Amino acid sequence: MDMTPLWISLKVASMATIFTFFLGIIIAGFITFKSRVKHLADGFFSLPLVLPPTVVGFILLIIFGKNSSLGKVLLKMGINVIFTWQGAVIASVIISFPVMYRTLRGAFEQVDKNLIHAGMTLGLSEFKIFRKIIISEAWPGVVAATVLSFARALGEFGATIMIAGNIPGRTQTMPIAIYTAMQSGDRSLALKWVCFVSVFSIIILFIMNFITEKFVKR
């Protein structure tokens, strides 16, 4: 059995999660504590959650394609994201971002305002309050958001196949491998991948519950 879909999936999902993590913390933090247009922002950043992934993939193709201005600039720099694993990372970031964003927003909103006010009257800078108080208070939420968005990135199919295609050994992730196996009538291979992905996902869920419970007790 060719194991490359597993490694490609892990590589793409891990890379995507790192990007989503930092983007999510910065954007969710900014929107929660600084923005005056929270509803608007919430709607905008949740869009990929309601749009079909193929639509997101289509939009990404237009943005990064060879005919777009961004695509041309990237091409001049020797970067091509279409039909590469980097393209799959971009798709996964966009698709998993709402999960990260919404979970973090919820966690940040629940931080006791008095703690923030106390930090302010003590003269702590906003950045320090965010880093030392808010993040540590919202830590279970941050962990949950990260694990959930990793799981979402791992399961990404629609947008990924649109932008990165289905190239075995290069861009074929586990969900795409299952689809391809079914298409070519190889049911037993599909079943193997299905079992693999299922076990993997259940392990992730357990890890997440373990971590959040441990933090809630403290």
Next chain:
Amino acid sequence: MKLYVNIEKQLGDFYLKSSFETENEIFAMLGPSGCGKSLTLKCIAGIETPDRGRIVLGEKVLFDSEKKINLKPQMRNIGFLFQDYALFPKMTVKENILLAASDKEYACGFKERFCLQDVWDSYPGEISGGESQRTALARMLAVKPEVLLFDEPFSALDNYLSTRLEHEILDITQVFKGPVVFVSHDRNEVYRLASRIAVMDEGELIDIQEKHDFFDAPKNLASSRLTGCKNNSSVIIKNDKIMATDWGVSIYLKDILIPKETLYIGYRAHYFEYLGKEFKKGDNIISCRQERIIEDTFSVIICFRNIDNTVKSENSLLTWEIEKDLYDENEDDIRNSVFGLRIRPEKLMFFGK
């Protein structure tokens, strides 16, 4: 250093109007829950923004709506003790105190000063209420604030702890050179700690007085109630007599001048003079029958009505407070028969609107 506050803020139906000045003293705001005391403190600290007005500390303008000045809380250097202390739960006592302190050595001095040696490396969830409160005080003082604000610091504490905290606050304020403002709904607390007292009623700061004057002669009904005056009545004035309509008794005032525009009178529960069950009816004398007797820790509280009174209003049930000894001597008469109480006119308090 002088703290000048004159602010207004609209919050839904609630309108806050707060104006006072204080200088190197303990200034207390007394008022029922939800009257805007805490909101005033938060405006001073910069956590909330008033709609209009000015806040000035010494030479430094903290807030001025006309000049569009609104310093961030970080720039105001104001110590704020929160009602629930707001200790950072994921940090040890030491980290809480040192986090914002620039002078670490000075901040570490609070370890001994507030007896925190044993809990220095513990988390807020693991320490007692008294230790939490001392940690919060130390954290506030460690950044060397110029003003101290206390937001109902005693409300969550039992009697023993609040007495201890009172001592701490008095100790601190003896050394602290700057304005101290604290808010409370407890008149005893306020009386023990503050030198000047302001009453806040439905968002408006009324009746600012030196504390002795405040308790002897509150300027209006709301402040008299807050000072613990339990008996109030509306009055009709006739020459040298007044008729207390709620109590159904006429009071002869002899040489006492009635302030103009008097609409209400107040009388403290422990000023009644006991006349026993054989007494002559007349001016200043109420024929009483008890309705409820409540034993307090060191006194007995007797709720009674004037049997000759035809009016039945919220204020027609009067309260008399006596020492246990006097009550024990006369228990049978007070409990079972009609007894006389005399109002001493010199102890009456008069209020306008």
